[in-house]
Amino acid sequence: MKRVVITGAGTINALGHSVPETLEAMREGRCGIGPLEFRDVDRLTIRIGGQVRGFEAEGRFNRQQISLYDRFTQFTLTAAKEAIEQSGLEFTGELAAKSGVVLGTAGGGVSTWDDNYRSVYEDGKNRVHPFVVPKLMNNAAASHVSMQHNLKGPSFTVSTACASSNHAMAQAFQMVRTGMAPAMVTGGSESMLCFGGVKAWEGLRVMSKDACRPFSANRNGMVQGEGAGIFVFEDYEHARARGAEILCEVIGFAMSSDAADIVMPSKQGAARAIAGALADAGINTDEVGYINAHGTGTAANDKTECAAVADVFGPHADQLMISSTKSMHGHLIGGTGAVELLACIMALRDGVVAPTIGYQEPDPECALDVVPNEAREAKVNVTLSNAFAFGGLNAVLALRRI
Amino acid sequence: MSIQNKVFAIIAEQAILAPSDVTLTSTLDDLGIDSMGVVECIFAIEEEFDITIPFNANEPDKSGFDISNVSSIIAGIEKLISEK
Secondary structure (H helix, E strand, C coil), X not given: CCCXXXXXXXXXXXXXXXXXXXXXXXXXXXXXXXXXXXXXXXXCCCCEEECCCCCCCECCECHHHHCCCCHHHHHHHHHHHHHHHHHCXXXXXXXXXXXXXXXXXXXXXXXXXXXXXXXXXXXXXXXCCCCHHHHHCCXXXXXXXXXXXXXXXXXXXXXXXXXXXXXXXXXXXXXXXCCCCCEEEEEEEECCCCHHHHHHXXXXXXXXXXXXXXCCCCCCCECEECEEEEEXXXXXXXXXHCXXXXXXXXXXXXXEECCCCCCCCCHHHHHHHHHHHHHHHCCCHHXXXXXXXXXXXXXHHHHHHHHHHHHHHHHHHHXXXXXXXXXXXXXXXXXXXXXXXXXXXXXXXXXXECCECCCCCCCHHHCCECCECCCEECCCCEEEEEEEECCCEEEEEEEECC | CCHHHHHHHHHHHHHCCCHHHCCCCCCCCCCCCXXXXXXXXXXXXXXXXXXXXCCCCCCHHHCCCCCCCHHXXXXXXXXXXXXX
């Protein structure tokens, strides 16, 4: 088994258009959630979200590219460029032939669906642009990353709702660990902040109208975000041989299925994924210093997640820190685990633990150290990143300082 | 059909019961309606009466729409209809 390290990271989300901007916002506990701006927002009851601002496709991409790139692909390509540039890898020859792209997204090109349904149903048009299908398909982003960066190895897209990115990164990790690929580009992306995307979520009645306040007794639901997080996972020996800068090591993962309910989470399913990741990494519970929580800010998630952490960690649950950065960037659905992995890397590398902002009232059912409102300096050796999806599909990753 | 009978029919359909099994004092829980069923009932009522019910599944008690039993649901609907 090979050791696997992260040698590049990129992102775009409501907190920033790059990793440094995002980490600075997390350190400062800044909130990227605000009033949504898009067509027909006045017909929604939920009008807030973690929208990416100041991102215009024009100027970044040419006309032909724009006709092929949905916003979720645009986010992916922007983050992938940052990650691959940081890694310093150039994919040619054998490296290119073996390295691939595994990405997560729940909805793929949601705004492309939305715009074109509007066009044929509302505007009564009988013709759509020829590239609607290649633009909206869930694997479009992975394919465009592979084309732009000459990645010719195993490439595909994973779609497991809110756990998509973590499932994707677990796959990429496994491919590098087993020696199947020397490097993999991985992470995820989501862009559902359009009228149809938010309208669908509104129907579930779990969205907050004012703020995402995970673990706070007065929380009242989730807030959607958008963006992408992309990483380069690389064989440790390969990275060391070329003198690459190593951000951290990926040491384990686990996946589980609740096999119980399509929307209500299960403590047992979450606990099995957390315990499984520790076992896969070969570490003890007391080595974990920080957990980036799934922490959606819904009543159902937060209580279940805290109970699962308490079950797995026992007395050590009171010693570790667990925060939800969704309070700042919103819930990026299929891209969320990727952006949240940045908080884990910041804890390991910079010794700064991102806060759970908007925390106002302690909840006895979430009685853990949730790093309320202000980032904290701490030496952290091992972190976990949780993702628990609708459909009861869970994926947890374990990272270590290097 | 009266508001009451329409509500009985909507709730009975969710509970997979006959409308005659629903009473004014029944709670949704008594009728075996889970959290997803509650959200579906709210949606069906909104569609039937063309009203918007302020209901958040995270804090059902604070939603300003009392779903503690069938009669409170009917009272809430009547109030929303009168405010239209």
